[in-house]
Amino acid sequence: MNTTTSSAQNIFRVILGLLMIMAGVGHLTFQREEFQAQVPRWLPSSDAFMGFVVVSSGVVEILLGVVMIFLVKYKVKVGIILAIFYVLIFPGNISQYTNGIDAFGLDTDLKRFVRLFFQPVLILWALWSTGALKHLINKQKK
Template sequence: MKISTSFTQNVCRVILGLLMILAGIGHLTFQREEFQAQVPRWLPTSDTFMDFVVVASGVVEILLGLAMVILFKYKVKVGIILAIFYVLIFPGNISQYTNSIDAFGLDTDLKRLVRLFFQPVLILWSLWSTGALVHLLNKQK
């Protein structure tokens, strides 16, 4: 899959990768409790299980972030995998909204609702910055 991306796309890909690494580090350290607020409440809510989910997703975020920065030869595949990851974690954001859970400064229903609209932006960012969006659209033809 050889897809050409612009300088702007490459910069955006690296920025997104670095943000993923930072978020992953946050999962493992200074934001660990905050991220527990996003574990869907339909999953077991024991502290041990919720901490496992936060740590596991943090490790995945660090790996995906590193892949976005380093594995530029596989950027299309990495972009698609990251977009899928964003879809898979979206229920956590919905759970935070529907259960009125405060975290990350999202202390009102309106703030939590607005946050939901940023997930599609992240999905598009991962697909656009890696050239995966063009690849997927060309496959449809």
């Protein structure tokens, strides 16, 4: 399942991996409260549970970032897993918008709404930069 990727794809894969690591570190340290704003409000709202969600998703983000960069042999699988991760965390962005929660400088409904359109970009970035998009398209053609 190893698909050949261009230099540009490889560069963007590493950049996305670094961004994931940075976001994960933010979950565990200086941005913990900001990330709590994205925990969907339909989940339990106790501080302990919300803290668990933020810390565990931060650990997952760090791991995904590391494997995006270093496990090149598995980049297609990792790209698909990262895209699924982005889909799974999207309800947090929707919750932040629908509940009007300020975080990450998203302090208006318009800013929170515009943010929703960046999730598909991240999904496509993960799939394109790892060659997973090409793999999935070729697989569908067969």
